[in-house]
């Protein structure tokens with residue numbers, strides 16, 4: 062291990078975590094052990110740092126001492142101070158720099174011909190853009206800072222949203238500088254605000270830059286939108302109620318909304334087993350009698366591998382009575398939908414039982430374990446780039462299928478993480494446990510755990526079963542946040558970043574693809590849910606360069 066890397070990391074830790082409460086896994090002398098949260102290495106050198114949303118306060122400067130760093134992502138912390146002069150001499154391999162939503166200030170001096178992404182929006186940077194020499198940059202955003210002067214050269218190709226919120230910045234794509242100086246001469250110079258300020262609805266800090274009138278009009282606009290949304294929701298709710306109170310066979314022909322013609326209800330031992338296509342032969346008593354092996358235990362319950370009398374293997378999830386105490390009608394309705402999901406990248410639910418004393422879900426058994434175990438094992442260390450791409454493409458296809466399945470309300474997975482991504486006989490990735498966590502009683506409590514110490518939790522303690530916290534979207538941490546397709550996209554992005562930046566990826570020809578994937582991962586993990594792409598868009602972006 063390179064001693065300069067160790068020194069840089071320790072000096073960063075001393076600055077941002079003097080009490081050793083946030084980066085407590087940064088211990089010992091080997092940051093490449095796999096235990097240092099957020100640190101990825103290649104051939105003994107630190108190549109990426111992912112510490113988004115880690116509550117870090119202090120200076121980021123020591124991290125620029127990592128001379129082989131390719132990806133540095135420190136979004137949504139409270140880092141302050143200025144950036145050092147970044148050049149090919151200091152950081153020749155830096156490709157992606159993500160520092161948005163911090164309190165960084167000073168002028169920008171970055172001369173990196175190979176830098177592909179620069180995201181520094183929502184900081185306090187000042188001065189002109191002349192200090193930026195970034196001929197290759199393709200992903201660029203400096204909005205909501207205090208930058209001034211004319212936008213020139215190659216930077217003009219970026220949309221105005223990349224620059225908004227810098228009151229004295231001008232030139233294409235913002236209004237021309239002559240117009241601005243004319244305007245500012247004509248108006249009171251004590252409060253210049255020539256450039257259009259479009260403020261992201263996700264930023265609380267930026268709202269201080271809005272005037273009262275703007276806030277009022279936004280407020281009135283919001284009320285109208287909320288009223289319309291309420292009307293739509295009530296209409297949909299009424300429709301939904303009518304729709305699902307019909308007997309199964311009386312449903313109309315809309316694909317995906319029909320209840321199964323083939324489902325069989327079994328009353329055995331006082332409990333009901335509801336079976337879907339491919340699970341018609343399942344019986345509750347044979348399931349309960351089957352020889353079973355524990356596969357693992359998670360937040361939502363325990364999973365067993367059961368071998369039935371005829372030799373068929375299934376995975377049975379026994380839901381925890383604490384997390385799923387009630388016998389809910391909504392749960393049954395959702396399971397009837399989930400039982401119809403049939404896709405090569407989604408694990409089929411074959412049957413379920415929702416009795417008071419026993420809540421079971423019966424899935425196809427996947428013989429090759431999960432992405433979690435793959436990343437943990439030695440095999441994972443040698444998982445080549447092709448296999449990683451194949452897995453991620455599979456997950457993207459599966460999640461896109463779930464998100465576009467005709468259902469009202471639209472289906473949300475709610476628990477995308479490596480242990481819920483299973484590998485089938487052909488090595489394809491299949492998503493399991495769709496929507497289950499939507500019904501968990503303690504869902505939000507489990508999300509309120511501290512952020513930084515749960516980043517990439519799977520790496521912290523290989524003995525513990527995985528938890529979801531490192532993959533949750535930031536809007537879910539506030540306690541009332543609701544899981545949405547956008548929060549699924551965030552979790553997918555976190556999984557993608559973990560798979561792509563996992564160490565021991567062969568360097569060389571795959572680097573371009575890898576960096577493209579990092580870019581997609583960053584888009585998926587944008588703070589603002591509205592800014593995250595839909596899974597269909599993610600798929601087409603992945604397809605463009607893979």
Ligand SMILES: Nc1ncnc2c1ncn2[C@@H]1O[C@H](COP(=O)(O)OP(=O)(O)OP(=O)(O)O)[C@@H](O)[C@H]1O
Pocket residue numbers: 356357358359360361362363364376378408424425426427428430431476480481483493494526527528529
């Ligand atoms: N259909 C399946 N086939 C094979 N292995 C499975 C199947 N379903 C789950 N597993 C494995 O069983 C183990 C336990 O899964 P379980 O879903 O109970 O916990 P978890 O995924 O860690 O957490 P959570 O309860 O939040 O989903 C995991 O390693 C998972 O990959």
